[in-house]
Amino acid sequence: MKLTGAQALINSLEQESVEVVFGLPGGCILPAYDPLLESSIRHILVRHEQGAGHMAEGYAHVTGRPGVAMVTSGPAATNLVTPLMDAYMDSIPMVGITGQVPTTAIGSDAFQECDTIGITRSVTKHNELIMTPADVPLAVRQAFHIATTGRPGPVLLDVPKDVLTGEMEWYWPSDDDVAASLPGYRPNTKGHPRMIKEAARLILEAERPVLYVGGGILKSRAAEELRALAEHTGIHVVTTLMARGAFPDDHPLCLGMPGMHGNATAITALQRSDLLITLGARFDDRITGRVDSFAPEAKVIHVDIDPAEQGKVRRPDVPIVGDCKSVIAEILTAIRDLQAGGTEQADTSAWKSRISGWREQFPLTYEPSEPGEALKPQFCLEKLRDAAPEGTILASGVGQHQMWSSQYWKFNEPYTWVNSGGLGTMGFSIPAAIGAKVGRPDRTVWAIDGDGCFQMTAQELVTASVERIPIKVGLLNNSYLGMVRQWQEMFYDERYSEVYLSPDTPDYVRWAEAMGCVGIRVESPEEVEPAIEKANSINDRPVVVEFRVAWNEKVFPMVPAGSSNDDVVLPPSQQSRQGALK
Numbered sequence: 001m002k003l004t005g006a007q008a009l010i011n012s013l014e015q016e017s018v019e020v021v022f023g024l025p026g027g028c029i030l031p032a033y034d035p036l037l038e039s040s041i042r043h044i045l046v047r048h049e050q051g052a053g054h055m056a057e058g059y060a061h062v063t064g065r066p067g068v069a070m071v072t073s074g075p076a077a078t079n080l081v082t083p084l085m086d087a088y089m090d091s092i093p094m095v096g097i098t099g100q101v102p103t104t105a106i107g108s109d110a111f112q113e114c115d116t117i118g119i120t121r122s123v124t125k126h127n128e129l130i131m132t133p134a135d136v137p138l139a140v141r142q143a144f145h146i147a148t149t150g151r152p153g154p155v156l157l158d159v160p161k162d163v164l165t166g167e168m169e170w171y172w173p174s175d176d177d178v179a180a181s182l183p184g185y186r187p188n189t190k191g192h193p194r195m196i197k198e199a200a201r202l203i204l205e206a207e208r209p210v211l212y213v214g215g216g217i218l219k220s221r222a223a224e225e226l227r228a229l230a231e232h233t234g235i236h237v238v239t240t241l242m243a244r245g246a247f248p249d250d251h252p253l254c255l256g257m258p259g260m261h262g263n264a265t266a267i268t269a270l271q272r273s274d275l276l277i278t279l280g281a282r283f284d285d286r287i288t289g290r291v292d293s294f295a296p297e298a299k300v301i302h303v304d305i306d307p308a309e310q311g312k313v314r315r316p317d318v319p320i321v322g323d324c325k326s327v328i329a330e331i332l333t334a335i336r337d338l339q340a341g342g343t344e345q346a347d348t349s350a351w352k353s354r355i356s357g358w359r360e361q362f363p364l365t366y367e368p369s370e371p372g373e374a375l376k377p378q379f380c381l382e383k384l385r386d387a388a389p390e391g392t393i394l395a396s397g398v399g400q401h402q403m404w405s406s407q408y409w410k411f412n413e414p415y416t417w418v419n420s421g422g423l424g425t426m427g428f429s430i431p432a433a434i435g436a437k438v439g440r441p442d443r444t445v446w447a448i449d450g451d452g453c454f455q456m457t458a459q460e461l462v463t464a465s466v467e468r469i470p471i472k473v474g475l476l477n478n479s480y481l482g483m484v485r486q487w488q489e490m491f492y493d494e495r496y497s498e499v500y501l502s503p504d505t506p507d508y509v510r511w512a513e514a515m516g517c518v519g520i521r522v523e524s525p526e527e528v529e530p531a532i533e534k535a536n537s538i539n540d541r542p543v544v545v546e547f548r549v550a551w552n553e554k555v556f557p558m559v560p561a562g563s564s565n566d567d568v569v570l571p572p573s574q575q576s577r578q579g580a581l582k
Contacts, residue, residue, distance in 0.1 A: 001169070001170045002167050002168070002169060002170070003133075003167065003168060003170045004031065004035075004133065004164065004165060004166065004167055004168075005031075005130075005133035005136050005159070005163045005164045005165065005166050005167075005168060006031040006032045006034060006035055006164040006165065007035045008133060008136040008137055008168055008170060009032050009035075009097070009136050009140065009159065009164065010032065010035040010036060010039050010041065011035075011137075011170065012136060012137045012140035012141070012172075013039075013041060013068065013140065014039060014040060014041065015137075015140075015141075015172055016140065016141070016144045017065075018041055018068055019040075019041065019042060020041065020042045020043070020044060020059065020068070020438055021036075021041055021042070021043050021044070021068045021069070021070050022043075022044045022046055022051075022052040022053075022055040022056050022059075022067070022068065022069050022070075022435065023043060023044070023045070023046065023049075023052050023069060023070035023071055023097075024045060024046050024047075024048075024049055024052060024071050024072070024076065025072065026071070026072025026073070026076055026099065026112070027072060027073070027099070027111075027112060027161075028072050028073040028074075028099030028100055028101060028112065028160070028161045029070060029071065029072040029073070029076075029097070029098070029099030029159070029161075029164075030072070030099075030161075031161065031164035031165050032070065032097070032099070032159070032164055044434075044438065044463065044467050044469075045463065045466075045467075046431070046460060046463050047459040047460055047462050047463055048079065048457070048459060048460070049069075049071040049075075049076045049077075049079035049080050050079050050080070050082050050083060050427070050431070050457065051430075051431040051434075051457055051459070051460040051463065052069040052070070052071060052080070052083075052431075053069045053079075053080050053082065053083020053084060053086070053087070053094070053096065053431075054083050054086070054425075054427075054428055054431035054432045054435065054457070055067065055069070055431045055432065055434050055435035055438070055460075056068055056069040056083065056087075056094050056095075056096075056435060057083055057086060057087050057090075057092050057094060057418075057428075057432055057435060058395060058418050058431065058432030058433060058434065058435025058436040058438075058439070059435035059436065059438055059439040060087075060092050060093050060094055060435075060439075061092065061415065061418040061432070061435075061436060061439075062393055062415050062416075062418065062436045062439045062440050062443075063415075063439040063440065064093075064221065064415070065093070065148075065439075066093035066094055066095050066144060066147045066148055067092075067093070067094045067095075067435060067439075068094075068095050068096075068097070069083070069094070069095075069096050069097070070096075070097040070098075071096075071097075071098055071099070072098070072099040072112070073098060073099040073100050073101060073112045073113065073114065073116070074111075074112030074113060074114050075112065075114075076098065076099070076112075077098040077099075077114060077116040077119070077120075077158075078114060078119065080096055080098065080120075080156075081119060081120060081123060082423075082425060083096075083154075083425075084096055084120055084123045084124055084154045084156065085123040085423055086420050086422075086423040086425045086428065087153060087154040088123050088124060088125065088153050088154055089421070089422025089423045090215065090242060090420065090421050090422050090423070091151050091152045091153055091215060091216070091219055092152060092153070092154065093147040093148045093152040093153065093154075094147060094153075094154040094155070095140075095143050095144060095147055095154070095155050095156075095157070096120075096124075096154060096155070096156040096157070097156075097157050097159065098116050098156065098157070098158050098159070099158075099159060099160075099161060099164075100113070100116060100129065100158045100159060100160040100161065101113040101160060101161065102160050102161045102162040103131060103160045103162055103163065104162065106160065116129075116156070116158045117129050117156075117158055120156045123154070124153070124154050124155060124156045125146055125147065125151075125152075125153030125154060125155055126142070126143070126146045126147075126155045126156075127155065127156040127157070127158065128142070128143075128156075128157055128158070129158045129160075130157060130158065130159050130160070130163055131160070131163065132163060132166070132168070133163055133164075133166040133167060133168035134168040134169070135163075136159075136163070136168065137170075137171060137172055137173055138173045138177065138178070138181060139157055140157070141172075141173045141177075141178050142155075142178060142181060142182060143155040143157055145178050145182070146182070146185065149187055150185075150187030150305055150306070151187070151216075151219075151304075151305050151306040152219050187305060188305070188307070188321050188322055189305070189322055189323040189326055190322050190323075190326055190327075190330070191303070191320045191321070191322040191326070191327040191330050191331070192320060192321075192322075195318055195319065195320045196320065196327070196330045196331055196334050197334050198318050199277075199301045199303075199318045199320060199331050199334070200331055200334035200335045200337075200338055201338065201343075202275055202299060202301060202317070202318060203233060203235070203275065203277060203301075203331070203335060203345075204335060204338060204339070204343055204344070204345045204346065205275075205346055206273075206274055206275035206299075206346060206348075207274055207346045207347065207348055207350070207351055208272060208273045208274040208275065208348070208351040209233075209235045209273060209274070209275040209276075209277060209348065209351075210235065210236055210237075210238060210255075210269050210270055210273040210275070210276055210277065211226070211229070211230055211235050211236065211237040211238070211247075211277045211279065212238055212240075212258075212270060212276045212277065212278045212279070212281055213226060213237055213238065213239050213240065213243045213246055213247060213279050213280065213281060214240045214242055214243050214278070214279065214280040214281025214282060215240065215242030215243050215246075215280060215281075215421070216279065216280015216281065216303075216304060216305065216324050217243055217246040217247075217279055217280045217324050218242075218243060218245070218246050218280075218414055218415065219280065219324075220280065220305070220323050220324040220325040221325055222246075222279075222280075222323075222324040222325035222328055223245075223246050223247070223414045225324070225325055225328040225329050225332070226246060226247055226279065226324075226328060227247060227248075227251075228328075228332060229328050229331065229332050230247065230251075230253050231253070232332060232335065232336075233335065233345065234253070234348065234352075235253070235277065235348075236253050236254075236255050236269060236352075236355055237251075237253055237254050237255060238255045238256065238257070238258045238262075238266040238269060238270060239254070239256065239257060239411075240257065240258065240259065240281055240284070240287060240421075241257060241259065241286070241406055241419065241421045242419075242421040242422075243280070243281070244257065244406055244409075244411045244417040245411035245412070245413055245414045245415065245416050245417050246414050248411075248412040248413070249410045249411050249412055250410060250412050255269055255355070255359075256407075257406050257407065258270050258287055259284075259286045259287040259559070260286045260287075260289070260558060260559045260561070261403040261406075261407070261555050261556075261557065261558055261559075262287075262557065263362070263363075263364050263407065263557065264358060264362035264557050264568060264570060264574075264581060265355060265358040265359045265362055267557065267559065267565050267568050268358055268565075268568075268581045269355055269358070270287075270294075270295050270298075270565070271294070271295055271565045271566060272295075272297070272354070273295055273297070273298045274297055274298055274299065275298055275299050275300075275301070276295055276298045276299070276300045276301070277301045277303075278300060278301060278302045278303065278304075278316070279303050279324050279328065280303065280304060280305075280324045281304075282304070282309050282312070282313070283312070283313035283314045284313075284421075284422070285313075288313065288314070288565070289559045289562075289563055289564050289565040289567075290562060290563060290564045290565075291313060291314065293564035293565070293566065294314070294564075294565060299317040299318075300314055300315070300316040300317050300318070301316065301317065301318040301320065302314075302316035302318070302319050302320065303320045303322065303324055303327045303328070304320075304321065304324075305321065305322060305323050305324070306321075307321045357580070358580070358581065361574070361577055361580055362557075362570065362574055362577070362580075362581070364407050364408065365571050365573060365574065366378045366379075366553070366556075366571065367572075367573070369525060369550070373550065374548065374549060374550040374551070375522070375523070375524070375525060375528070375547055375548060375549045375550065376549065376550055376553060377400070377401065377404050377476045377478070377547070377549040377550070377553055378404055378407075378408050378553075379525065379528070380474065380476065380522075380528055380547045380549065381404050381405060381408040381409065381448070381474075382408055383528045383529055383532055384409075384446060384448075384474055384532055385408060385409050385410060387529070387532045387533065387536060388444065388446065388536075389444045389536070391413065391416065391442075391443050391444070392416065392443065392444040392445070392446060393415075393416050393417075393418060393433075393436050393437075393440060393443050393444070393445045393446070394409055394411075394416060394417055394418070394445075394446050394448065395418040395419065395428075395429045395430075395432045395433035395436055395445065395446070395447045395448070396417075396418070396419040396420075396428075396429050396447070396448045396449075397420075397426060397427065397428055397429040397430075397447075397448065397449045397450055397453030397454070398419075398420050398424045398425060398426050398428060398453060399426065399450050399452065399453065399481070399482055399483040400450065400476075400478075400482040400483045400486065400553075400554075400555050401448050401449065401450045401453075401476045401482070402419055402420075402448075403483075403555045404476075404555060405419075405448045406419075407555075418432050418433070418436050419432075420432075426452060426453045426456050427453050427456030427457035428453070428457075429447040429448060429449045429453060429473075430447050430449060430454070430457050430458060430460050430461060430464075430471075430473065431457055431460045431463075432447070433445050433446070433447035433471045433473075434460060434463060434464050434469050434471055437464075437469050437470070437471050438469060444472070444536070445471045445472065446471075446472045446473070446474055447471055447472070447473045447474070448473075448474045448476065449473060449474070449475050449476070450475075450476055450477075450478070450481075450482055451475065451476075451477040451478065451479065451480075451501055451508075452480075452481045452482070452501060454473075454475055454508070455501075455506070458511065458515070459515070461473070461512065461515040461516070461517055461542055461544070462515045462516065464517075464542045465515055465516025465517060465541060465542055466516070468540070468541070469542070470538070470539050470540060470541055470542055470543075471542050471543075472535050472536070472538075472542065472543045472544075472545070473512075473517075473542065473543065473544045473545065474545050474547065475508060475544060475545065475546045475547065476547050476549050477503070477508065477546050477547065477548055477549065478549050478550065478551045478553070479500065479501050479502065479503040479551055480499050480500060480501060480551055481499040481501065482553075483555070484499045485499045485551075486554045486555065489552075489554070490554075490558075490560070490569075491560070503548070508521070508544065508546040509521050509544070509546060512542075512544035512546075515542075516541060516542070517541060517542040517543060517544050518535075518538055518541060518542070518543045518544070519543075519544050519546070520534060520535065520543065520544070520545045520546065521545075521546045521548070522545060522546065522547045522548065523548045528547070531545050532545065556569065556570060556571040557569060557570050557571070566581075566582075568581070
């Protein structure tokens with residue numbers, strides 16, 4: 001059967017069970033948009049190509065399936081670079097498809113030509129310039145295979161216009177064809193038996209162990225295995241920003257988030273431990289603080305499917321390259337075998353008592369608003385959390401509101417937290433929330449944004465309105481680039497350089513209404529709950545709730561950049577008890 005390259009591309013996406021593509025047409029990709037008219041694939045027309053990429057990410061976050069973004073050449077491709085990099089840093093499976101000038105024009109500086117492959121080489125797991133129509137099906141199969149196996153990540157296919165208009169004889173590659181075409185790509189999933197046994201031995205010997213859990217747990221669908229290991233051993237769990245929900249926040253063994261803005265107990269438990277059981281985490285600088293002072297007495301078991309992570313930041317005593325789901329099961333089996341043979345677990349009661357004391361003395365806290373004072377953002381998040389229907393998905397932008405969201409929400413099931421961790425992309429939340437709602441239309445989806453982030457990608461609310469994707473946005477408007485202002489206050493002698501945003505321009509309610517949304521403004525504590533109740537009751541269009549919050553509120557705790565986790569800055573009400581963390 002003869003097909004054009006464009007028809008083969010859309011056919012190939014259908015073969016990969018793609019249900020939705022986020023995109024924006026243009027000259028070079030235009031041939032691929034024609035067969036979409038007869039396709040079962042839903043296309044969502046975005047207002048900016050960056051939005052298409054973040055929507056694909058949000059979709060992938062909550063479904064585990066790769067999100068697909070399709071845009072044209074030149075500036076459209078460069079607009080896709082940010083979400084590609086974001087997905088690369090956070091190990092999100094995503095396939096980007098970009099148009100390219102005809103093969104005969106490549107290198108001639110033709111209209112809307114750019115070296116997309118060169119530009120995206122360092123921000124993708126794999127990329128390819130497809131040079132003939134006959135190569136399309138295999139390239140697509142390779143892309144989805146690479147994006148979803150091993151350490152997940154983004155793959156980009158660059159397709160010249162004449163490849164899309166040319167003809168080919170349709171075929172669909174087999175699994176063997178894909179394997180043969182990628183001879184050097186063999187991700188390791190099973191842990192080394194000797195390392196598994198050594199990890200089990202160290203776990204049973206440790207007196208101050210902590211399970212240090214990263215986003216790899218979610219990527220490998222290993223939440224059940226993690227819970228089984230924690231409950232069998234009685235070891236407490238910390239969940240990084242990317243792992244929120246991997247272990248239930250309401251579980252007695254959950255300590256919450258560590259790191260620069262983690263809670264004091266999680267930070268200190270890592271710091272004082274004698275064994276870090278590191279599962280799918282990468283020793284990010286926001287977790288470790290100053291590396292040479294991080295968990296100085298701890299041995300390290302490091303489980304990660306990416307061998308490049310082993311020893312990159314912290315040298316592990318027991319490195320295990322493999323998939324978290326299978327490796328955790330193997331470790332638990334090895335622990336049970338040792339225990340059946342008479343090996344007893346070390347007494348951890350003193351350690352648990354210390355952790356209990358830290359939790360009691362250093363809960364997350366903030367000073368409530370006094371009558372007549374501005375709203376506290378933490379209060380707004382608590383009320384949003386308490387009113388959220390079961391299974392609500394929370395997407396976040398980047399900055400103070402991201403940290404407060406992770407701190408004050410309760411994540412009791414996986415795949416309910418969508419955020420930009422590694423790259424820290426402002427403007428992420430609204431398009432990502434749209435993608436998440438498309439992937440899970442049965443769930444309530446809230447996007448928490450700051451006024452700085454909102455102004456970067458708010459135009460995608462037009463997409464949400466037109467496409468009938470009823471997300472809800474909680475806009476914490478403090479009239480500042482809040483996290484930057486916090487740093488300037490704490491580390492730059494209150495020299496506030498270029499961080500002030502007008503409180504009244506734009507008018508967020510009128511802007512929301514102009515984009516087809518319901519707009520609600522909240523300025524006092526007594527207005528918070530009625531506004532949230534109204535937002536939760538509206539399910540036929542997007543809703544934006546603008547919370548006018550205190551401009552000078554800071555995120556605590558905080559480990560200053562480049563400092564040791566021993567130097568965590570506590571909220572003012574707890575600073576007199578700092579010595580109890582030693």
